[in-house]
Amino acid sequence: MRFIKAVLSCTLLVGMSVAHAAPKDPGAQSASPIPVIQAVLTSPPWVPPPTQRKQPAKVVVELEVIEKEMPISEGVSYTFWTFGGTVPGSFIRVRQGDTVEFHLKNHPSSKMPHNIDLHGVTGPGGGAASSFTAPGHQSRFTFKALNEGIYVYHCATAPVGMHVANGMYGLILVEPPQGLPKVDKEYYVMQGDFYTTGKYREKGLQPFDMEKAIDEKATYVLFNGAEGALTGEKAITAKVGETVRLYVGNGGPNLVSSFHVIGAIFDEVRYEGGTNVQKNVQTTLIPAGGAAVVTFKAKVPGSYVLVDHSLTRAFNKGALAILKINGEEDKSIYSGKEVDEVYLGDRAQPSLAAVTTATQAAAAGTLTKDEQIKAGQQLFAGTCSVCHQGNGAGLPGIFPPLAKSDFLLGDLRRTIGVVLNGMSGKVTVNGTEYNSVMPPMNQLNDDEVANILTYVTNSWGNTGNPVSAADVKKVRAAKGVAKAESAH
Numbered sequence: 198m199r200f201i202k203a204v205l206s207c208t209l210l211v212g213m214s215v216a217h218a219a220p221k222d223p224g225a226q227s228a229s230p231i232p233v234i235q236a237v238l239t240s241p242p243w244v245p246p247p248t249q250r251k252q253p254a255k256v257v258v259e260l261e262v263i264e265k266e267m268p269i270s271e272g273v274s275y276t277f278w279t280f281g282g283t284v285p286g287s288f289i290r291v292r293q294g295d296t297v298e299f300h301l302k303n304h305p306s307s308k309m310p311h312n313i314d315l316h317g318v319t320g321p322g323g324g325a326a327s328s329f330t331a332p333g334h335q336s337r338f339t340f341k342a343l344n345e346g347i348y349v350y351h352c353a354t355a356p357v358g359m360h361v362a363n364g365m366y367g368l369i370l371v372e373p374p375q376g377l378p379k380v381d382k383e384y385y386v387m388q389g390d391f392y393t394t395g396k397y398r399e400k401g402l403q404p405f406d407m408e409k410a411i412d413e414k415a416t417y418v419l420f421n422g423a424e425g426a427l428t429g430e431k432a433i434t435a436k437v438g439e440t441v442r443l444y445v446g447n448g449g450p451n452l453v454s455s456f457h458v459i460g461a462i463f464d465e466v467r468y469e470g471g472t473n474v475q476k477n478v479q480t481t482l483i484p485a486g487g488a489a490v491v492t493f494k495a496k497v498p499g500s501y502v503l504v505d506h507s508l509t510r511a512f513n514k515g516a517l518a519i520l521k522i523n524g525e526e527d528k529s530i531y532s533g534k535e536v537d538e539v540y541l542g543d544r545a546q547p548s549l550a551a552v553t554t555a556t557q558a559a560a561a562g563t564l565t566k567d568e569q570i571k572a573g574q575q576l577f578a579g580t581c582s583v584c585h586q587g588n589g590a591g592l593p594g595i596f597p598p599l600a601k602s603d604f605l606l607g608d609l610r611r612t613i614g615v616v617l618n619g620m621s622g623k624v625t626v627n628g629t630e631y632n633s634v635m636p637p638m639n640q641l642n643d644d645e646v647a648n649i650l651t652y653v654t655n656s657w658g659n660t661g662n663p664v665s666a667a668d669v670k671k672v673r674a675a676k677g678v679a680k681a682e683s684a685h
């Protein structure tokens with residue numbers, strides 16, 4: 198539905214963009230008889246239509262900086278600074294040789310001054326010095342798009358790293374004079390790293406953490422500014438047989454992206470956004486402040502996961518998105534059977550709303566056992582079910598069962614310790630010996646461990662009292678003491 202709307206609005210805008218708008222300055226018209234066109238700007242993941250122009254034009258771009266609070270993850274919000282109200286900012290599309298009249302507005306509600314440095318500009322600061330704009334003001338500068346390519350733009354107001362970390366970046370495409378080869382689908386995807394005072398997925402409004410940013414210790418690494426911006430209902434789509442072109446940028450401010458689509462090979466990459474084409478690429482490096490254009494044909498239906506192949510960023514900091522390809526199977530290419538959960542974990546779930554509800558209830562002191570169980574069920578699906586299975590039965594001879602497990606239910610403190618610290622070696626569960634490794638799950642916070650264990654101890658025939666975050670905290674603290682003591 199969202200896509201249909203976008204297509205409709207794009208169609209209208211194409212109609213508008215080919216009409217030659219009346220020049221604003223009669224003097225300029227006599228000096229330069231080129232048409233004046235209002236640029237079509239789109240929000241991610243949409244891309245404006247091709248310019249389809251044989252001649253250069255004067256293109257007027259009007260971009261507004263808006264500072265606004267938006268979700269960064271389920272139950273987590275962040276005060277983003279945006280170009281056009283989105284992260285990344287509006288996509289701008291012009292043609293090589295165009296003269297771009299750039300209007301930068303800074304919304305009156307803004308608290309900070311901002312400016313813009315476009316990497317597609319030839320001139321000091323890329324426009325930064327000419328575009329410094331206080332809240333409630335606007336500025337204007339003009340540049341000629343001399344070089345074709347896909348270019349990052351970003352705010353360059355001090356502290357620059359902070360402005361960029363708050364989401365102030367986007368892409369401008371400068372088409373070659375002959376345009377780009379026609380494709381069926383074009384999408385706009387941009388990676389960025391984010392630094393919050395709270396831990397990953399810690400609920401509530403999270404402020405920016407300058408110290409973490411300086412240390413380059415990202416809390417989140419994201420495509421299009423939010424965890425889940427391009428998954429579930431918001432996944433980008435294509436049909437079997439269609440050619441997909443992704444304009445992939447990296448706003449940084451700090452991290453370099455190893456951009457990869459799991460299960461796809463890029464037929465062509467315009468690496469570093471330049472003119473050369475590299476063919477048959479698995480993973481392409483996108484520097485901070487850089488971009489690439491990747492193109493591939495959709496051949497086999499299913500969910501394709503876009504990741505930064507620095508994989509803990511994908512699976513522990515949010516850097517994943519979905520391209521859903523619909524259509525007929527081709528068993529000669531791939532035998533089939535799709536399981537999203539293999540890669541997606543809890544992001545395959547439609548929503549983690551129950552986790553948010555439980556966290557809020559815990560903070561308010563009203564948390565019920567039922568809320569814990571519901572939250573725990575969602576978290577279990579992403580973290581634990583891979584080995585212990587969705588029905589808690591484990592895998593015979595490999596992973597022990599949790600359903601009616603004497604080991605699990607016998608000593609709850611020990612069980613909390615196993616979740617936090619992991620376990621390896623032999624263990625006997627219900628009379629059967631298992632010898633496998635459980636990795637420590639200490640990335641989970643106390644609330645999450647408590648909710649998962651409340652779910653586990655009250656499912657598949659298990660019955661027990663709720664596990665509290667305080668119980669988990671005690672076990673975690675005891676481990677900390679033990680570590681400190683063993684260090685002496």
Ligand code: CU
Pocket residue numbers: 278310311312352353354360365
């Ligand atoms: Cu700024």
